[in-house]
Amino acid sequence: MQVVPRRATPAATAPLSLLQRRMWHLCTAYPGTASPIVAIANRITEPLDVPAFTAAVAALADRHDALRTTFAVDADGPRQVIAPPGGLETEVVDVSGEPDPAARAQDMVAELAGALLDLDGGTLVRSRLIRLGPDDHVWCLAVHHLLADGESAMVLQRDIAALYRGVPLPEPPIGYADFAAWQCAGGGDDAELRWWAERLRGVPPLELPTDLPRPPVKSTRGGQLDVRLDAPDAQALERFARQMRATPFMVLVTALLTVLARRSGQTDLCVGTPVSGRLLEETEDAVGLFSNMIALRADLSDEPSLGELLTRVRAVTIDALARQAVPFGQVVAAVNPAEDRSRTPVFQVIVSLHTQTSGGTAADLDWRPFGQATAQILHDLVLDAWRGPDGLSLTLRYDTGLFTADTAAALAGEVVALLRAMPDDAELPVLPVAARHG
Incomplete structure (x- = not known):
């Protein structure tokens, strides 16, 4: 069984992990007006001891070295620089006297989530x-995506609630x-890469x-819109999936x-989807x-029906x-x-399906998610879906340098129309006759 060793002394510097190398490339090859950021934004509706x-x-940052990490670039490229434990300052702002405190808080959260951060x-x-x-x-924690992912956000929310309540937490194993030093030292699986x-x-x-027109260098400014599939249709879709x-x-x-x-006329298509990567x-x-990330390449030739596809x-x-x-950066290098x-x-294009979780009361902390805007998109289209008791909620993010809101x-x-139709008509052709023979 693979084991990631913890260093005997805390690291002051580390190489970029193989996953970070790809993200670094995306952040530097497609410069934008914002950084890819993992943002936690929760509204806390209970008496709050602000100093505590x-x-x-601050203790959360001492616990997790990723929250104390910056990057330095030298002749050998970027490397991680990990500061010693010393806390993380929280900016405390009072907007209670403003005409619309919630709207003002929304703007302040969006400002953090949409910032352009200096990687050097x-x-x-x-x-x-x-x-x-x-x-x-409202508490907002904004972390550059090089330092955190979606699963990290859940770990951080759990830990901050426990630390605030004084609930003992075991030391993180690593x-x-x-992890970065271990991954870079490993050989990987050549057969899987091939x-x-x-x-x-x-x-x-x-x-x-x-x-x-597609610009010579991809833009990263994005828009987004929300659609949904109501509960009966979502339940029919789940039954259909089980049948298939x-x-x-x-x-x-x-x-x-x-x-x-149908829109491109192509029968050789590839989309990406994120995976947690926490296999250890x-x-x-x-x-x-x-x-x-993993790539899903699909063959739509030979006029398949929806069920066949x-x-x-x-x-x-x-x-x-x-x-x-296999880290996706290595895959890209191998495909070249x-x-x-x-x-x-x-x-x-990226697509993912999440299981919707309620705000809940982590460690008895009464909070719920506080919405935020997504300012940057690194791909042309990103489709996220959330399964919940009220149905299937979908958010489509799109590159506003390519698509209008009407097209999106x-x-x-x-997509929603197909999700509704598929359970009752799986024999519907993927490509209409005109597209197949035109």
Whole structure:
């Protein structure tokens, strides 16, 4: 069994992990007006001991070395620089006297979540506590995506609640610097890397019609819109997935691929999906960039029906998940696609399905999520879906340098229409007759 060793003394510097190397490339090859940021924003509606809470935030940074990390760039490239424990300052702001405190807090959260952070030695973690009124606060923690992922956000929320309440926490088995050093020293699985290289060799770029000319260097400004599938339709979709020995995620991918095929006319399509990457026990309670990407390349030739395409997507997904440990940056290097700064390599669309979780009362801390805007998109399109008791909520983020809001709304509407139709008409052709024979 693989084990990540913890260093005998805390690390002052570390190489970038293989996952960070890819993210660094994305952040520097496609410069934008904002940084990819993992943001926690929660509204706390209970009496709050502000000094105790800010002390808990400081202790959170002492606990997780990723929150004390910056980057330095020298002749050998970027490296992680880990500061010694010394806490993290929380900016405390009182907006209770403003005409609309909640709106003002929303703007302040969006400002943190949409900041452009300096990767060369700059501060990459910011904490802000906003007072809306008596027993009403919003806490926002913004962390550069190089230092954290979605699973990290859940670890941080759990830990801050425990630290505030004084609940004892065991020492994390490893710090992210330990993981990065271990991963860079490992040899990897050459057979699995060769499988990916063969699987993705010659993958074509997505030629989706755009409203605006594709610029020579991809922009990163994004818009987003929300649509939903109500509970009866979502339940029918889940029953259909079970009947097809598939998962709702596979059905979602099938619907998205169908829309992309109909709009582009292509039958060789590739989309990406994130995976947690926490395959080792030591990483479960750590904060850092562990999430990986896998590519799902689908063959839509031979005029498949929706049901037939779902069967193909199922097989592709199972094969890809079995090899998810290979860092996607290594996959890209092995595939070696032609240099094209107007697109992200291998795939230009991302899709993911999440299980919706309520705000809850972590360690009896009464808080709920406080919405935020997503300011940056590194790919052309990103489709996120959340399963909850009220149905399936979908958010489509899109590159505003390529698509208008009307086009994005039409595209999202087509996905939802297919998700509604598929359980009752799996024999519907993926490509209409005109597209197949025109």
